Amino acid sequence: MYDLLLKGAHVVDPLNGVNGVADVAITDGKIAAVGRDLEGEAKETIDLTGLVLQPGIIDSHVHLGTMWGSPYGPRMLAMNGVTTCLDMAGPLDDILDNVPQYGAGINMAILQFASPPFTFKTNAPSQQEMIDLIDKSLADGALGVKLLGGHYPLKPDVSSLLVKTALERRAYVAWHAGTSEHGSNIEGMMEAVEMADGYPLHLAHINAYCRGAIKNELEETAIAIEKLKANPNIFCESYISPKNGTRLTCDEQGKIQSKVTGNCLRHFGFSEDRDGVRKALLAQKAFVVYDAGGYSDLMTGEAALEMWEKAGSDVGGSFNINPPIPRVQLAQAKRDDGSFVVDAISTDGGCIPRNVILSQGLSLVKLDILSLSEFVQKTSLNPARMLRLTNKGHLSVGADADITVYDYATQTPKASFVEGRKVLWNGEVVAKSATVICTEHGKQAIEARGMKAIVVDPGEQVKRIKAL
Numbered sequence: 001m002y003d004l005l006l007k008g009a010h011v012v013d014p015l016n017g018v019n020g021v022a023d024v025a026i027t028d029g030k031i032a033a034v035g036r037d038l039e040g041e042a043k044e045t046i047d048l049t050g051l052v053l054q055p056g057i058i059d060s061h062v063h064l065g066t067m068w069g070s071p072y073g074p075r076m077l078a079m080n081g082v083t084t085c086l087d088m089a090g091p092l093d094d095i096l097d098n099v100p101q102y103g104a105g106i107n108m109a110i111l112q113f114a115s116p117p118f119t120f121k122t123n124a125p126s127q128q129e130m131i132d133l134i135d136k137s138l139a140d141g142a143l144g145v146k147l148l149g150g151h152y153p154l155k156p157d158v159s160s161l162l163v164k165t166a167l168e169r170r171a172y173v174a175w176h177a178g179t180s181e182h183g184s185n186i187e188g189m190m191e192a193v194e195m196a197d198g199y200p201l202h203l204a205h206i207n208a209y210c211r212g213a214i215k216n217e218l219e220e221t222a223i224a225i226e227k228l229k230a231n232p233n234i235f236c237e238s239y240i241s242p243k244n245g246t247r248l249t250c251d252e253q254g255k256i257q258s259k260v261t262g263n264c265l266r267h268f269g270f271s272e273d274r275d276g277v278r279k280a281l282l283a284q285k286a287f288v289v290y291d292a293g294g295y296s297d298l299m300t301g302e303a304a305l306e307m308w309e310k311a312g313s314d315v316g317g318s319f320n321i322n323p324p325i326p327r328v329q330l331a332q333a334k335r336d337d338g339s340f341v342v343d344a345i346s347t348d349g350g351c352i353p354r355n356v357i358l359s360q361g362l363s364l365v366k367l368d369i370l371s372l373s374e375f376v377q378k379t380s381l382n383p384a385r386m387l388r389l390t391n392k393g394h395l396s397v398g399a400d401a402d403i404t405v406y407d408y409a410t411q412t413p414k415a416s417f418v419e420g421r422k423v424l425w426n427g428e429v430v431a432k433s434a435t436v437i438c439t440e441h442g443k444q445a446i447e448a449r450g451m452k453a454i455v456v457d458p459g460e461q462v463k464r465i466k467a468l
């Protein structure tokens with residue numbers, strides 16, 4: 001007797017070569033069988049005829065920390081069919097504290113930001129300060145650390161030492177390229193690749209370095225692709241939305257705090273200060289992220305200016321800064337061995353309102369830039385491997401029954417399941433809490449919070465596989 005039988009969907013599971021109508025049976029939260037017209041009784045049978053069913057969507061770059069928009073990140077992800085996510089900044093305690101009230105039954109891995117002015121006092125912390133931060137973050141349930149170099153940079157040699165120190169401690173390490181010497185652009189990306197020095201590194205949102213800040217955007221994209229081909233130790237994602245995510249905070253002198261916001265203001269012809277933000281908001285070039293009650297949304301124009309001033313400038317923001325062709329080329333590019341240059345499609349969403357893997361990502365399939373099987377590989381199988389989740393990203397018998405179901409025609413999610421439990425159902429999030437993907441050091445802290453922990457070892461090597 002199965003617990004759940006999902007019947008008649010078009011099932012896409014690249015690892016197992018499945019791409020057609022099939023039934024999926026689930027028992028005890030695991031995949032029990034996949035095949036045409038499965039026999040056998042089930043406690044619950046759901047007819048999914050006409051819909052696509054894939055291993056649960058894994059968004060490998062999101063933000064769940066309230067400071068980036070609102071506490072509704074988990075719900076916004078679940079509403080968009082995501083079952084697992086990698087948070088790329090923390091703050092760790094804020095995210096974990098919010099799980100009882102705002103968790104939506106999804107799996108989350110969290111990287112604590114290793115950046116001034118938040119978790120380091122200066123842009124040149126000592127190695128002991130790094131070790132203290134990494135060890136405490138892992139013990140508290142983080143999977144690793146994130147360098148927010150683009151926004152809040154460290155010195156280059158300090159960034160390099162931080163990456164190596166984190167790897168030595170078998171922490172996951174991701175870097176939004178940029179240092180005190182180079183910005184969040186193609187130069188910063190090349191510098192980060194050099195600084196990684198052959199060690200495995202998750203380099204965040206490659207598209208963000210191909211916005212035409214230094215050279216022509218297509219030239220930058222070609223450089224990024226060549227650099228990644230030559231450095232297979234770099235694992236990465238890029239996103240599909242035209243919108244970025246940043247903060248619009250100004251310091252006491254009225255200067256903009258985030259370097260990325262500075263780049264955006266300059267790009268649109270505004271000054272990198274309080275006056276520039278004011279003008280950009282009124283010109284509807286800058287957007288404020290606000291809590292719309294149950295989700296976060298974007299606002300621009302006069303109302304946004306009012307909100308930004310009321311908050312003393314300390315709010316999340318966004319600009320339409322990503323040109324289209326680099327996003328397409330980065331989604332499609334392959335290595336000589338047939339694997340993807342950019343491993344995964346992400347959103348940089350979560351509580352920043354652009355959880356568009358289905359609503360925009362499926363357009364790549366309709367435009368024949370990716371096959372549906374390749375789309376599934378970049379939105380589930382590859383990011384599962386990056387997170388060392390051997391039991392996710394595929395529908396092998398015995399794998400976790402994490403599943404996303406969607407309408408291909410309208411590019412909308414219809415249902416999702418995490419370990420066989422309904423998460424998105426009838427247009428609502430029906431699950432609570434969260435499962436936290438952490439290292440062996442954080443298991444106890446997560447369980448003490450009453451959450452389930454999945455323990456992985458970020459020190460394990462990831463083997464890249466060719467597009468299936």
Ligand SMILES: [Zn+2]
Pocket residue numbers: 061062063088245348
């Ligand atoms: Zn981000």
